[in-house]
Amino acid sequence: MSISVDVHRKLESFQLDISFRSDSRRIGILGASGCGKSMTLKSIAGIETPDDGRIEIEGRVLFDKAEKVNLKPQKRNVGYLFQNYALFPTMSVEKNIAAGLRGSREEKEEKVRQMVEKFRLEGLEKRLPGHLSGGQQQRVALARIMAYEPDVILLDEPFSALDMYLKDQLQKELIEMLEDYKGTVIMVSHNRDEVYRFSEELLVIDQGKIVVSGETKEIFRNPVIREAARLTGCKNFSRVRRIDSHTLEAEDWGITVCTKAEIPEYTTWIGYRAHDFIPVWNADRVEGDSAPVWDADSAKGDSDWEPARPACGNGANLLKLDLESVAELPFERNYYLKQGICWFVQREKIGRLEERGLPDYLELAEDKMLFLR
């Protein structure tokens, strides 16, 4: 399994330059709306033609500007799952599945029967797509693609039009249904949960360029690029001024950041995920010094939050909790600080907060800090 894509195209507000090669079976492309990710997929499928570049799948050249190769979509053998599934509204389920099939009537019927069984569509064969539920529509769309036996399947924002409840169910189904598919699947999404759940390899795209690519879990752990961190769901960012290899001044937050490990040379921003803050109580002030003193006893033994010890001087890695507003969500509570920082507390931990009252400070744990550029 290998795919190599190199597409260049002038778009209205920016230039699309996407170039990657991968042997992975599950590739995710993450990017905000209008960043060029759909255009990339459409170029692979042959629905759009890039200005320049080359697309190769399994050693088969689909597009090569220099060699003047540009296969029609009909010849590319690429399956495309559209956001709205694009089922043919006037055709029944079985006709939809058979739409792209070749061969004798018997062969087609046999193939349709197989697909109906595999995708649990029994009893729905004669229905029109308009009379199916969202989940059934997705299964028909996938059955239609699978019947065609494509080399690659492209998923274009497959869940973005669904409500939350359905989304989770359909994600699960889709992953299960694609399990025994041997070819490459590329999923494009603006939703970090979807790509995290689905892909082994991830490309993060911004303004038509790949900002970062690599193993999905690794990118979420250490996004390196600020835009990638933002797209993977990081909410809090501050510009930093490097003091030495273990100390930074986080200018937007007005605190000093200290680490035991060396801070990467390239660091110009620090990011911190809203769920990762550690609340600190009873951090009394030392006389005449505005910085709080770490009270190890008060922190220790608090099973809800791992106690951490600052790597260096008092006051480092601690954010004063200056509350601006609170938002209550079904499964978490969001605190918004005056410094523009979000702190999200999961439901299980809210009880602890109510018991002890709001903390005075939020601590940044070293292993959760994202050093970005």
Place this chain on the structure above:
Amino acid sequence: MEEVRQILEELDWSPLFISLKTGIVATIISFFLGIFAARKVMKASRGKKAVIDGILTLPMVLPPTVAGFFLLLLFSRRRPLGEFLFDEFGFKVVQTWLGCIIAATVIAFPLMYRNARAAMEQIDANLIYAGRTLGMSDTKIFWKIIVPTAGPGIASGTILTFARALGEYGATSMLAGNIPGKTGTISQKIAMVIQDGDYLTAGVWVVIVIIIAFVVIFLMNLISGSKMKHIGRW
């Protein structure tokens, strides 16, 4: 009542058949031509689109007599095209049933073309892309996906085209004339008998026309209603 019965007994039914034949043939021609033209115009570049669209829609906007004037200019046997058609193929257009068809088609065609185009432009482009990535040829996509999906628009276009072709008067009278039993359509018949002051015969024909109109619309709605189940009610 007695008089009506007498009129009906002595009625020459030829205008009815001429009108129906003309209407049906003109509708069939317009149907295929209109869909074809709609597709071509959709594909054309913006500048071309405006020009071609203007030309194709013109017969609908112009007074039918003006269209008739142009048709006469074109098909008269004293003109190059008319002369060519007659010499090469023996086709006579002026003062013939062929003239009826051409006049009705030219006048009614824009209704088919415009409705088909509007309906096809509403189609979700993803349906066409999906067809292509599934290996369907463009011709297959057109007849299996585009035309059925645009069904309601095309059906209403067909009804309007038939209605317009059936009632065509101005261009027909100029190009085909009113030769009883040959080119004498219902609308020309009505105009003629009214000129003679025979309001009763005119009234009989008017009733016939109204009945045809109702039957056609009813049939069309029946067909399109059963085929368009996929469209939700709102």
